[in-house]
Amino acid sequence: MGRIPCCEKESVKRGQWTPEEDNKLASYIAQHGTKNWRLIPKNAGLQRCGKSCRLRWTNYLRPDLKHGEFSEAEEQIIVKLHSVVGNRWSLIAAQLPGRTDNDVKNHWNTKLKKKLSGMGIDPVTHKPFSHLMAEIATTLAPPQVAHLAEAALGCFKDEMLHLLTKKRVEFSPPSGSSAQHMVMDPALQHFPSEDKDGTIQRIKMGLSRAIMQEPNNSCDKSWDIMLSSGIADQQMDGFVGTCGRSYQAEAVVDEFRYDVPNYGNEGEGSGWSPSMCTAGSTCNAVPGDQLPGRLHEKGDKDEGEEDEIANDARKGDGMLFGSECVLWDLPDDLTRIPIV
DNA sequence: AACGAACTCAACCGCAGCCAG
């Protein structure tokens, strides 16, 4: 037994609302309120489905709605809340007076997701991509890696493709860098980079290769995933290097950033908050320890040791230091990946 | 100037949860 439809599809109008329809709906609701959406179109003299009326009212006609650009403060709130509650748009919108869940959802999908991706942060987990790559390559046995890699590929594919196809980066390792010693599998160098299928194939092959390799140098492996998949030289703009391989590509990070007072990006963007870290992530930042996207390992290092590693990282231009791997041209505390 | 690609956002769809009977 199927559900009865909310209205007869043949007799209802669909698509854009006209000003006349808006007027009818708004004036009816002003008089009678929003009780029983099924009856509203009938009583208001509209050839619309009740659901359509409700949507029109809640997303557009409600007098308390704010129209226009999202402010930076609103964007910060969305990012912070999304890192905690995920795609619970109505919950997020409830914290933004005058904004609807549809507004928030659209803004996230069209703007904020791309901004985060451009910063090298996975908009799903709010962790740096590099951290996720490292997790894939280091923490699991090959059969599990295969599954996780497949899942991750699904999550990132769109962002990767977007960046890959939007802007091709000329890739020239700085002279004297260890990058010059890097050998790339020739078989992987000839994928047609503008072809989406080719791109997907490259990504998949890179992941497959990483899975097949011995897990003796996990940091190299995470690099190889990106390198052999063709991501590193085309898409990973702003990638400074990893594990003894140092590169400098054109930074793609735009005006939006997790800004950190006293942290090298002074004066840009607005404040970082530990709440931007995903719930359940490795982030254990506390107020006063405001480091962007930092991969906090509770109790893994004492302060002196941390400082030492941080200094080493600064000196070393993206090398492998002790048990951590510096992956991104972002503030170094953001990018240090503890190697499991 | 023309055309195609990319982007935006209003609207739709279908599922899930809630609640009254």
Added chain:
DNA sequence: GCTGGCTGCGGTTGAGTTCGT
């Protein structure tokens, strides 16, 4: 406790607009 109807929610679509070549 079960059923049916209503509402809310999140994902998706597509028309209109803007941008790039």
